[in-house]
């Protein structure tokens with residue numbers, strides 16, 4: 544990464560902003576003096592291991608210092624973001640759900656906008672981080688975006704902005720879906736008399752191991768379901784009951800609701 548490039552993260556002390564900032568520092572993609580972060584409440588201890596990271600309250604100051612600006616506030620705070628003229632023409636990477644390229648461009652005064660969608664696994668650098676760039680973003684900037692976002696896991700450019708709205712529901716909110724499955728499995732194990740610590744370990748290890756197996760196999764997850772149905776053992780009995788109970792419809796309705804929410808305030 545160019546020694547000269549300075550990245551500013553508006554909301555850099557929050558959940559996503561700090562996950563990105565710390566990943567960039569820990570992976571030596573940026574040095575501490577290349578990072579400036581803003582927060583409404585001033586410095587936190589998030590960057591205490593990197594005293595050269597500049598922490599500011601004023602987003603105009605951040606925009607004046609930064610070459611590239613990451614926007615990582617909650618969607619409802621977008622209307623209050625003021626970077627003045629300093630942001631004009633600068634590359635903006637917005638992590639916001641529910642805010643279009645057009646809205647971000649209007650609020651920040653730059654039409655060189657990338658929309659990127661992290662998820663909570665950015666904290667452990669296992670996020671899947673899709674992004675979409677507006678027309679004005681040039682190829683070398685696209686390469687830069689890919690490199691910055693890959694610090695948190697895997698990043699991928701998308702061909703259409705509408706895909707970001709969809710993926711906000713699928714992958715942006717995604718870590719919540721296995722959490723809900725884990726909760727249901729845990730409650731069931733406890734109801735069946737398994738001690739709490741053993742039940743929790745069983746659920747976590749099963750979901751993590753099962754996910755890693757799917758990743759390792761790299762095939763359509765439906766293949767494993769079909770193979771286990773054909774095996775015709777205990778798993779098949781459980782799968783049949785869940786399939787007949789329309790688990791897949793419940794999941795689809797949930798994703799539809801999250802997708803509608805991701806699209807709702809778009810203009």
Ligand SMILES: NC(=O)C1=CN([C@@H]2O[C@H](COP(=O)(O)OP(=O)(O)OC[C@H]3O[C@@H](n4cnc5c(N)ncnc54)[C@H](O)[C@@H]3O)[C@@H](O)[C@H]2O)C=CC1
Nearest residue numbers: 554557558559582583615616617618620639640661662663
């Ligand atoms: N948390 C998640 O799992 C995901 C979040 N996102 C998106 O990421 C964005 C950030 O979300 P989180 O990090 O979860 O929120 P957060 O609430 O943890 O962090 C936002 C930070 O922005 C700061 N802030 C608010 N207004 C500010 C201003 N005017 N100037 C400077 N800082 C300001 C807040 O004090 C806070 O520290 C949201 O727009 C959300 O839609 C996207 C995918 C997943």
Ligand SMILES: O=C(O)[C@@H]1CCC=N1
Nearest residue numbers: 640711712715716717
């Ligand atoms: O729940 C939310 O609105 C944010 C965006 C996607 C995941 N978390």
